[in-house]
Amino acid sequence: MKFKVKVVPLRSEKLSVVLNQNDAEDLGLLPGDRVKVVVGKESFVAEADFTEMVEEGEIGVCSFTAEACRLDESCLAEVYPVSRPKSVDFIRKKLDGGKYSALEIKSVIEDISKNVLNDLEISAFTLANEIVGMSDEEIQWMIEAMVENGEKISFERGIVVNIQSIGGLPSNEFHLIAVPLVASAGLLIPKTASRAITSASGTADTMEVLADVNLSIEEIREITEKVGGVIAWGGATNIAPADDRIIRVEHPLSIDPRPQLLASVMAKKGAIGAKNVVIDIPYGEGAKIESGEKARALANDFIELGKRLGLNVVCALTYGGQPIGRAVGPALEAKEALKAMEDRRGSASLLEKSLGIAGILFEMTGVASDGYSYAKKIFESGKTLEKFKEIVSAQGGDEKIRADDIAIGDKTFTITSKFEGAVVAVNNKAIVRIARSAGAPKDKGAGVYIHKKRGEVVKAGDPLLTIYAEKDWKLDNAIEVARAEAPILVSGMILEVYGKFR
């Protein structure tokens, strides 16, 4: 059967076509089935969906597919059903409790990387790995395949190191300090970071306030070789693309399976050529990992995997029971980090973490025998700020930028304490929900500033937190969320009142 090509206004990130229901039945197709589309001497395989958007005899293609396959509305296409990719059988095998061979898991990851598998199939893959489990060997093969099926960097000279946080905490912008600190000691640190998915600001969102983060893999290599460090958005590269696609299906199911968490970190580190890696594992109430026991188990997994992959891994367990710094949201966090570098002091937990993690890298690479003191010396010398500005400038930002110049949202609302007492809890998740309601991460200036953290003493009327927004309606939303959530608890507070007074 010959079909007339029609370009339809669907958003798609992969090759897909739509057919009229009647034609689809004629071809014996079911939703999610794949077809081979032949146009002249060219052909491609795409997923077929059925819609009212095209008439019988027409084949609809989204603009992505039209462009990728050089189709226009003058084309005629032949369409044949094709069987589902072999990799789906391998996923089935895992669902049935089996074990992947090296070739099988590589074939699955290759098909995910090339957008051959659809979201349902990727979600089945992820769920099967989570529930049935994967051996260390299978995870190793998966990571190798993720690296293999994407862009890679290699450096001709220098000691390449990296830092990765498993994330999940607000105000965790320590990379903005640690990366220049490490780079100013002569190590190479090409940091690729993520944007926020469910958080208030990813490291890439925060860095973007000051510089361009949409860098190609070639730009990442060049800048790192020139100034020693970079903080780029990993999503602008094609590093381990399978990982990004897997993360996309995890959100709707609110899952973060252990094999995927391990693979996600290690694949990205492997691809950028780092040999020495420090992984930050914050744990505590409201963090991704809640107990020390689980944090230590995860640390062991990372170290073991590192050995298999030829990466020297050290894990730093950090306190994650409240936000790290005091600022939450892209501009607020950028401001807090830059201010700390300008003043050579700042939020104790933010600085301790930055210096501590840089220090571990200094010891791992033999730069210093007392890494923490060495890091502290560099930081206090002002070299960190100098290096940070070099990085900002190399990434197309303004090297004269000062913390006070960073614009934040001008719609504000401050919540004060009704009591005298001590702060007993700062609720990570509530803080993130408030900052997101206020517009973060899309509105760079939106977020939350925490005036009082756990253990700090407040008097009645003292500010607890300030909400910043760029739009009035978002400020209103955030205030409503803050009122419902009790983000900061002061000892002696009555949390709720039950029953009638008379």
Next chain:
Amino acid sequence: MKFKVKVVPLRSEKLSVVLNQNDAEDLGLLPGDRVKVVVGKESFVAEADFTEMVEEGEIGVCSFTAEACRLDESCLAEVYPVSRPKSVDFIRKKLDGGKYSALEIKSVIEDISKNVLNDLEISAFTLANEIVGMSDEEIQWMIEAMVENGEKISFERGIVVNIQSIGGLPSNEFHLIAVPLVASAGLLIPKTASRAITSASGTADTMEVLADVNLSIEEIREITEKVGGVIAWGGATNIAPADDRIIRVEHPLSIDPRPQLLASVMAKKGAIGAKNVVIDIPYGEGAKIESGEKARALANDFIELGKRLGLNVVCALTYGGQPIGRAVGPALEAKEALKAMEDRRGSASLLEKSLGIAGILFEMTGVASDGYSYAKKIFESGKTLEKFKEIVSAQGGDEKIRADDIAIGDKTFTITSKFEGAVVAVNNKAIVRIARSAGAPKDKGAGVYIHKKRGEVVKAGDPLLTIYAEKDWKLDNAIEVARAEAPILVSGMILEVYGKFR
């Protein structure tokens, strides 16, 4: 934010809206998130997707949503993000290895029934149930919730019985004989059947050759009370709708998890008020169940579940290593069944199965002490044909129809044996693929007729199977599939030749 409603040409079976990417980010939405849409005093919750089809400030709704919510392009809508349904948390709990409470599984099934959960969520539910497993109690609650959240029939008088095959075999049209046979003994048998998904013809497709099968639940009740039996398409009713939605996500993953197989059969039988049920479990090479051991385990599961649900269940294990009758495809199967009733003889395996299963029901309900003989007597008396015609007529078909009048595809191709020998295998899956390539089930007249079954003797040149199609290009496709598949093996055949002759 107020959005202008725009009706967009998307096919959808559930409430869904599309927003411009920029607006979605402003609202803090991620793909798959849900929104509350408020129009005047009305509101509804729908899944939000992002697309180029609408501009900023517009909200796109498919025609289904527009109709269901009485929206048109003059409407203004307010849109708020809402959190995901509680039932998703319950699915997460199962993913983590937990057990559903009665209230939890009921909430999941209710949300599936009402189309609140999306395909990714339903697939996670199905996979979790398969891999983590469900206790008998959880399956019982799931079935009760499936029945509760759908239409039900109850009969004021009479003994209500039913038959269900777990399916998966070609030429399995025995319901067309067994239903009138049972009804002619005075029992009530309201049979709801499915259409083919991956098979060549479902019982509903086959019956549709002779009568209308798109009956409402009220019509099913009335016809059953009037003539004793009915063969309707279950999908035209709203019986256990959760089951249909679950089946829809199983196909793309090629899964058929045990809890869902059990629930699917039992929920449908429960909803139509049957108290005595015979379940046909064919097993053998190329059937859904391959070993006798697995078939017996499944039979025990059905019987145990029946006790919990107050249903009297007997399972009939039958031979499924080859097609039941000789005809495959809607019209061919209808013709074969009708011909058997006209002639009072026919394909031995088809008749044995029909009489055997009807006989079990006669013994279960006390109609006869030797059910098989009683069934045979009725069948040979011609009463089965008479009752079948009453049913056909009550379902709007032509009661004068004769097997020879049933039109089948006029494009044919016969494959003959190259050898003398005995048939050693008829490959179920290959036969189905050939019939589907020829156009079944969409083209009613398409299919396959098997001249020689296992154990039968052939001479060189004897026909093995004939392919029927309504369109030349489909016949060509089917011939190509038949050539690649070796659907019928004759002893002594060389299957493949390896190596060079010189």
